[in-house]
Amino acid sequence: MEEDSVEKLRKELVEVREQIRELLEKQTKLEQRLEALAKKDGEVALSELASVQSATPANIAHAHPEPELAEPLSKRLDVALRGDVERGKLRKPTIVEDVEEIHDRQPSRSTPSTAPGVHYVVSLAASVTSWDALSTLLRSSGYRSSVKLAWTCRGLLSQIQDVAFAFQQWFPSRVLVLGGGALSGSKSSELFDGSWRSLAEMAVSRAFGAALCTRDGRVLVMGGKDGDTILDSVEEYDLDRNLWQTVAPMQHARWGATAVEFQNEVYVIGGRGISSPVLQCERLSRSKWQLAPSLIEPRISATAAVLGGDLFVLGGGGSALTAERLDLEAGRWTIEPLPTQVPVRLASTMAWSHSQGLVSIGGASAGSPGTALARNECLVVRFGQASWVQLPSWRIPRLSPAVAVSEEGDIYVMGGRHNKEACALADVWVPETKSWREMPPMLQTRDGAACVIVR
Secondary structure, eight states, X not given: OHHHHHHHHHHHHHHHHHHHHHHHHHHHHHXXXXXXXXXXXXXXXXXXXXXHHHTSXXXXXXXXXXXXXXXXXXXXXXXXHHOSOBTTBOOOOOTTSOHHHHHHHOHHHHSOOOSTTOOHHHHHHHHHGGGGGHHHHGGGGOHHHHHHHHHHHHHHHHHHHHHHSHHHHHSOSEEEEEOOOSSSOBOOEEEESSSEEEOOOOSSOBBSOEEEEOTTSOEEEEOOEETTEEOOOEEEEETTTTEEEEEOOOSSOOBSOEEEEETTEEEEEOOBOSSSBOOOEEEEETTEEEEEOOOSSOOSSOEEEEETTEEEEEOOSSSSOEEEEEETTTTEEEEEEOOOOSSOEXXXXXXXXXXXXXXXXXXXXXXXXXXXXXXXXXXXXXXXXXXXXXXXXXXXXXXXXXXXXOTTOOEEEEOOEETTEEBOOEEEEETTTTEEEEOOOXXXXXXXXXXXXXX
């Protein structure tokens, strides 16, 4: 009897295994049919999504069906979406984090404006929201198809909404550009804080003025020229009231000077007067302009920086590159030689970035002074020797652009003269990625404008 029971159990086990095998085969066939139906339905929906994608700007990354492939637009965008730097490292978000949380942090992304002229990307973001409901309709086709399309909709929605405010995150600094015009100056000014908008006009038309924003937020523009008239006037901008006010004039009229804040005083250095360069420097102390030590060499469109507690003025002296350091105790400037650029360039735009060092942008060759070059270089020191290292060329070279440097070390280059005409182009050099990033063009063409980062 015991042997009969064992044999019976063995037969039952064989039968159960056979049933399991048949069920597995049936399951496989059903999954294949389900996948075929899901693929067929998914292709129809994705083809319609592709038409929405094709209407977005060229710089929107295509959404992928798998959630882990939908990456944020940039590291800078990462910081804006997820918060500040943690222990010196950027925390990279993932797309599986709830989109509604991002909406709470950026209300403009989730609620499209009805005001006229709003960028069409915002309305596209609203229209794509309807695709989230499509996953419910496709549940009859299978769970995998529903999830796949849901992730695609979510990824595409997130990226479209990113572009709706991307400029504000890619270019976090507020950039104020004012004046400009080689033949006659301009009174106009405009501000970029995600998009360009016009501001109040200055009291005087000016080009090639010197401008800066002090640590306490004062925006000053000094000197410049209006046609053949060389200016000594100074204006201060009140950002809260959108108003320019005339303040105490400088002692010397000049254009092409550079301005810097040093030891809580505003210094205006170099430039050119009516018929000759101006060596005499001035400093603004207690709302009055006082004379400061004179430069050794004439300098036009130089750049100034405070390095290691000392004030330096760099470039602006023609083909022979030099720098000067202000010795306050001795009351004079001292010459600091710089390596020669090869090939020699004239009228290159100099900028000092704490994260990149001294950067030489564009300029013209000695053989063709009217033709702008796309060559850019930075000054580096290796093994005690200073030398120029080539940087990526910018997209469209210009002469006489306006330049400002943000606290992050980004270098903003605005306008300038391209093909002998003023242009509205705007670019920013990002040392972190060692690349040029294109900005939206300004509202007005500008040549010889002034530019500051507004705090």
